[in-house]
Amino acid sequence: NELDIVVNATFLRDQRALIDVLNPQQIFVGGGLGLRAMRVAEGMADAYIKDRRDSGGTWDSCAPQAIIEAAGGVVMAIDGSSLTYYGQRDLDTRFVMARNEALARKINMLMEQYGE
Helix, strand or coil, rough: CEEEEEEEEHHHHHHHHHHHHHHHCCECCCCCCHHHHHHHHHHCCCEEEECCCCEEEEHHHHHHHHHHCCCCCEEEECCCCCCCCCCCCCCCCEEEEEHHHHHHHHHHHHHHHHHH
16 A cells, blocks of 8 residues: 555645545645646645645646546545536535546545545
8 A cells, every 4th residue: 555645734734534535655735736737747645635625726736636647646526426517616515536447536535434
């Protein structure tokens, strides 16, 4: 289980139970949403987990989503649905950007069980 994840500093503080269950080999912290997403797109990390509803807007995630999907990855809300974009607004959903759908679904399930 060699999992590398990307998160923000708040995730490290608020999601200890989830981190313990995921047991990542490496955790990348820092940068904006786009930079975190690019770590997944370029293969440096397996998943980026956005656990806060109040951070990031449509303009922060729509281009990274297109790049991740073009690279063979997947982006989905914690409930498994697709992200929906309309206009420039805050994106008030938690989501996962992952190297594949199976990993995204696994993280979603664990977020539901262990996420704060």
